[in-house]
Amino acid sequence: MNGLPGQVAFDEYGRPFVILRDQGQKSRLTGIEAHKSHILAAKSVANVIKTSLGPKGLDKMMVGPDGDVTITNDGATILDMMDVDHQVARLMVQLSKSQDDEIGDGTTGVVVLAGALLEKAEKLLDRGIHPIRIADGYEMAAKVSAAKLDEISETFKVDPENVEPLIQLAMTTLGSKIVNRCHRQMAEIAVQAIMAVADFKRSDVDFELIKVEGKVGGKLEDTMLVKGVIVDKDMSHPQMPKSVKDARIAILTCPFEPPKPKTKHKLDVTSVEDYKKLRQYEHEKFDQMVKQVKDTGCNLVICQWGFDDEANHLLLQRELPAVRWVGGPEIELIAIATGGRIVPRFEELTEAKLGKAGIVRELNFGTTKERMLVIEECKNSRAVTIFIRGGNKMIVDEAKRSIHDALCVIRNIVRDNRIVYGGGAPEIAACLAVQEAADKISSLEQYAVRSFAQALESVPLALAENSGLSPIHTLAQVKSRQVKENNPFLGIDCLSKGTNDMKEQHVIETLTAKKQQILLATQLVRMILKIDDIRAPADNMGMMGGMM
Numbered sequence: 001m002n003g004l005p006g007q008v009a010f011d012e013y014g015r016p017f018v019i020l021r022d023q024g025q026k027s028r029l030t031g032i033e034a035h036k037s038h039i040l041a042a043k044s045v046a047n048v049i050k051t052s053l054g055p056k057g058l059d060k061m062m063v064g065p066d067g068d069v070t071i072t073n074d075g076a077t078i079l080d081m082m083d084v085d086h087q088v089a090r091l092m093v094q095l096s097k098s099q100d101d102e103i104g105d106g107t108t109g110v111v112v113l114a115g116a117l118l119e120k121a122e123k124l125l126d127r128g129i130h131p132i133r134i135a136d137g138y139e140m141a142a143k144v145s146a147a148k149l150d151e152i153s154e155t156f157k158v159d160p161e162n163v164e165p166l167i168q169l170a171m172t173t174l175g176s177k178i179v180n181r182c183h184r185q186m187a188e189i190a191v192q193a194i195m196a197v198a199d200f201k202r203s204d205v206d207f208e209l210i211k212v213e214g215k216v217g218g219k220l221e222d223t224m225l226v227k228g229v230i231v232d233k234d235m236s237h238p239q240m241p242k243s244v245k246d247a248r249i250a251i252l253t254c255p256f257e258p259p260k261p262k263t264k265h266k267l268d269v270t271s272v273e274d275y276k277k278l279r280q281y282e283h284e285k286f287d288q289m290v291k292q293v294k295d296t297g298c299n300l301v302i303c304q305w306g307f308d309d310e311a312n313h314l315l316l317q318r319e320l321p322a323v324r325w326v327g328g329p330e331i332e333l334i335a336i337a338t339g340g341r342i343v344p345r346f347e348e349l350t351e352a353k354l355g356k357a358g359i360v361r362e363l364n365f366g367t368t369k370e371r372m373l374v375i376e377e378c379k380n381s382r383a384v385t386i387f388i389r390g391g392n393k394m395i396v397d398e399a400k401r402s403i404h405d406a407l408c409v410i411r412n413i414v415r416d417n418r419i420v421y422g423g424g425a426p427e428i429a430a431c432l433a434v435q436e437a438a439d440k441i442s443s444l445e446q447y448a449v450r451s452f453a454q455a456l457e458s459v460p461l462a463l464a465e466n467s468g469l470s471p472i473h474t475l476a477q478v479k480s481r482q483v484k485e486n487n488p489f490l491g492i493d494c495l496s497k498g499t500n501d502m503k504e505q506h507v508i509e510t511l512t513a514k515k516q517q518i519l520l521a522t523q524l525v526r527m528i529l530k531i532d533d534i535r536a537p538a539d540n541m542g543m544m545g546g547m548m
Contacts, residue, residue, distance in 0.1 A: 029534040035125055038528050039118045041086040045093070046115020048082070049075050053108045054463040055175040055494050071394050073176060074401050075108030076100035088528055095524045103513045104408020105173050109459055114521040116458030120451035121529060129447060131529040137448020140441070141434045142522040144449075145456065146515050148433035149426055152488040153418040153511040160200070166191045168506040169413060170406040172422055175495075175507075177402035178395065182221050186399075189225045189386055190406035196227065196384045198414050205411040211333055211385045212403055214396035215372070217365050218389035223399070228378045229337050230385045231302075231330050233323050234362055234371035237312050240321040242362040247375070249355040250298040251331060251340045256307030256315075258285040286311050290318050292346045298354055304331050323373060334375060337383035355379070409510060418511040421502035423491025424460025426514050428479055431456040456518075460492050467494040 008016050029037055051058045052073040062070045062081040070081060079093040092111055099110045117138060124134050156165065170187035179186045197209040213230045235242070258281065269275050289311075293301060301315070301322040315322045326334070335342050340355020358377020365371070386403055390396040413419065420426040434453040438446045457475060464471040474492060478500055482490050489503045497505055 031532055032125060034532050034534050035131060035529070036122065037534065038088040038531060039122045041089040042092055042118045042528065043115050045079065045082075045084070045089045046111050046118075049078050049108050050112050050115075050462050051466060052078065053112055053176075053459070054466045054492075056467040057108070057176050058466070059178070069394060070397065071178070072398050072401065073108075073178075074398075074405070075111055077401060079107075079111065088531075091524060091528065095520060099516065099520055103412060103510075103516050105405050105509075106513045106517045110517045110521050112458055112462055113455065113517060114524050116455035117452065117521060117525040118528065120455045121448075121525065124447055124451055127447075129444060131532070133444050134448045134451075135526040135529045137445035138452050138522050138525060140445060141437070141449045141452035142518055144434050144437045145430040145452075145518050148430045149420060149511060149515055149518075150418075152426065152429050153420050156413055156417045156419045156508075158200075158414055158417050160195050160198075163188075163191050163195060165508075166194075166410055166413070169419070169508045169510075170410055172506070172508050173406045173409045174402055177405070178398045179220060179402045182223070185221065186223065186403060187406060189223060190403055191410060192225050193384050193386055194407060194410040194414065197382045198411075200414070203415055205414055207407070207411070209333075209336065209383045210407065211383075212388065212400050213372075213385055214388040214390070214400055215365065215370075216390065216393050216396055218391075220388075220390055220395065220399060222389040224387050226374055226376065226385045226387055228357065228374060228376040228385065229330070229333050229383060230363075230387055231323070231326055231334070231373045231375070233326055233373055235373075236307070236322045236324045237316045239316055244300050244321055244360045245358070247300045247338075247355075247357045247360045248296075248298050248351075249300045249302055249334070249338055249340055249357060249360070249375075250293050250296065250349055250353075251302050251335050251338075251342050251355055252293075252346075252349075253304045253331065253342055253344050254346060255305035256286065256289055256303065256311040258282050282310070286314050289346050290314055290320060292349060294318060294320060296349055296351045296354060298349075300360055302326050302331070302334060304328065333383055337375065337378040339379035409513070412510045412512050416510070416512050419508050420511050420514050421489045421491065422507040422509040423494060423500075423502040423505070424463045424475075424478075425482075425489050425491030425502045426509070427456045427459045428475075428482055428491065429488035430518070432479070432482060463492045463494055467492065467496075 007019055009019055010016055052060060052075060057073050059071050059073045060078050062078065064081070070077070072078060076096045076099070079096045082093070084090050084093055092114060095114060096107045096111050100107045121134050125131065158166065167184065167187045170190045171183055174183055174186055193210050194205055198205045211229065213232070269278060299320070301320060303322060303324045304326055306324045331342060335355060338355025338357050341353035343349045343353055356379045357375045360373060360375050363372045363374055388396055388399045388403065390399055431453045434449060434456065438449040438453065441449055460475050460478070461471045464474040469492070478490050478492060481500065482488060487501070490500045491502045491507070493500050499505060
């Protein structure tokens, strides 16, 4: 019995009951109270980021414990940086993260939808409908929605020769980001990067080949795509050449220093002669290392480790430029780009293992002494680097997140080339389909299916509200036009372009992202509705009462 959280006792009639250990220090919420607590926490999270949805969505400023400031409207980033204590609110954070990991876009919308579904579920619970019946109804409605999205989707031709449609797709993703000042330029950079590394035979994109590097200073407009690798290092000696043409690169993971025993050792130098011999031995070893590298025809050394001043001076004397302290991921990317091999020992270095690049040059930045190395015209042109500039660290970080979202969306379209048109149009079309399906259901689940349809309206409502439009009036207008004109591409005109047809406005979203949003939100809501009992330490119960 010691393994149990309490002990069994019997009353005078022989009926068993359990006495819980530390009962006074624990609290418990059950039944409808537990559901209400979960729903309140989830709604609080959804309401926080609802204002960040859409092209006119507002940004949030997050201040970290050490005073770091982040300004973003990326749902996953906002939730990740929020200090959330409530367990169900944390589930919402994880929901946004899974959407970000899987799709890269739609992280705000998925949380807004989940919050709306739980809000509607609360009203159904108040009417006495069992949570499992609600969850089953939501599941049925999600299938109808997914089927409707498949029906209204269109095939998108991914053609490396004609990238204009892809640029329009990337611009939709970047529309709500801080980079929309140089909207088109960023979209073009993202598309060119994906086109450079995409494998169209396998319909896949290897993100390992795309490196996003940022440097504070300059303007966002100075952001560029480098067909090669940028390394945040400079030549190890200031007198080494700043540019190497037709570079043959030795990529080393062994340090330029005399060999040492791996075990613990002690070296006693008792006379001047011994010291001179030791110094002579070191010099010979350095000489031998540099000779081994030089003999292969190498004219640039990239080393993962450091080397001391003597080795550095010797490399300068032998006219062998070198770069030291280059990190592991950069070393791997340089090896992929230049077609070289990573060499762990000097003895193993041969001409065949050298990487080749057209030019390796140093970049200087304004009046600062900061420098970076650019390796261009590589043997394998599939490795690319997006180099972002910005006025301050916050802008550079936000631009990195924005570019990542755009890259993810274009990768998704390469994998699955079906699209839907955005601006809340797919949600309204799915809502109408679900309402129609609800009328054909004779069981109790029809109430949940109708509530699901109403919850789908939360996304276009939030878009209209964030754009300064009258939400209910705008939604009712678009909804009635979708029915009358039988046009599922009508959505909210957030940018006031004078047309509600999202196809004309080129507001494009991938079908994968939209379906994933609905399915992930439904799965999470189903899981939350199945929890009817919370046991927690008494001091945590205040938080469990619904406050974060």
